[in-house]
Amino acid sequence: MSMLSRTAPPIRAAIDIGTSKVCCFIARPEDGGGLRAVGIGHNVSRGIEAGAIVDMEAAGESVARAVQTAEQMAGERIDEVVVSVVTGRPSSQTLAVEVAVGGHQIGERDMRRILGHSRIATESPDRIVLHSLPVGYSIDGTNGIRDPRGMIADRLGVNVHLITAAAGPLRNLDGCVARCHLDVAAHAVSPYASALAVLVEDEIELGVTVIDMGAGTTSAAVFVDGACVHTDVVPIGGMHVTNDIARVLSTPSAHADRMKILFGSAVTSRDDDREVIDVPTLGESQPGGINHVPRSLLVSIIRPRVEETLEILRGRLEAAGVHRAAGRRLVLTGGACQLLGARELAGQLFGKQVRIGKPLWLKGLSEANGGPAFATCAGLLRYAARSNDDAMLAPWVAQASLLERMGRIGQWFKENF
Ligand SMILES: Nc1ncnc2c1ncn2[C@@H]1O[C@H](COP(=O)(O)OP(=O)(O)OP(=O)(O)O)[C@@H](O)[C@H]1O
Ligand SMILES: [Mg+2]
The missing domain is CATH 3.30.1490.110 (Dna Ligase; domain 1)
Structure with missing residues (x-):
């Protein structure tokens, strides 16, 4: 690490500490405006549940690995980071x-x-x-x-x-980051960060709801008339869907997750009964320890959980009076929104037009790290860049950020x- 140079001032770094993955992006402002990712590191989270640190040692290692990979790719050391927050009941x-x-x-x-x-x-x-x-x-x-x-x-x-x-869970997040000798420059609530990455100005002006469907959480940020007016976090996500599959089909969770990604859906289709999926059962490594289940069974496990989660969130947004006020647009981010049929189901339940949000404001991402699961990390960078480069941001961000800095x-x- 000593071979790497110290951070040049304009470089920005972000760490998204998620339930399933920890991700570190390092970016540099470009001459013509905008940000370019120059360092990217991500790996499977350990010691994190619903975005909260439950094992400091394990979580610290996950963060350190992501930071190290990103620093090596960037050829630069980072000193401070913006960190995502879904813990502490925002x-x-x-x-x-x-x-x-x-x-x-x-x-x-x-x-x-x-x-x-x-x-x-x-x-x-x-x-x-x-x-x-x-x-x-x-x-x-x-x-x-x-x-x-x-x-x-x-x-x-x-x-x-x-x-x-x-305050408590935030202190633990900061403590985890401090183990990597990094200062926390700011925190940003995950769905708000995701929104900063994926929304265009028109959506913010007309009203839009962003739902980040993560592994341990499903969270929302609501925009009305150009401003973020509400955020909320429900501690249920894709991991719970995977656990349901593992439990009902008695299969290891790694296999349940693969089944969900490859064959799962949140909506039924006509051929579901005819399609049969092989399910290795728990503790059976021999051939023969395999069950054959119709795809319709898989869908019948997945759908109720996704539906319930989105309904809880919708109920909370209704109770806060922002469900209708936010208009008819819904943008989904987070890894779990890639589930087949998630977009359709969310559209039905919310009565809104839905699109999948990918990071728009960060250049240099690839197919592998430019998808909706990386919206939060990309948005954190935009949030981090706000004070130095307000001009590249939409006026609403510039205005918000001017006042944010005051914090x-x-x-x-x-x-x-
Ligand atoms: N193609 C896919 N289809 C269905 N689900 C998927 C797909 N790809 C990823 N997922 C699910 O997305 C979830 C991970 O999403 P994400 O990376 O956004 O979570 P996270 O940020 O680690 O968690 P959180 O934000 O809740 O702390 C996992 O539950 C995974 O099973
Ligand atoms: Mg997340």
């Missing part, structure tokens, strides 16, 4: 804040002050504020202001979408507010 709330600006022209200082205020009002010793995203502004009681900078007012109001997560100078607010 939850969203919206807070309306108003401050006096005394008839002056509103500047960035006022914007920071008001967001800092909402952050301070929300943070507690056991819940950390991960994001404070402005949803809409008002000046002197007039709502619907997109960007109040430069306007003159007595009072500035903002609705802030705050995403918090439990890192929380102390400043405490002293100045």
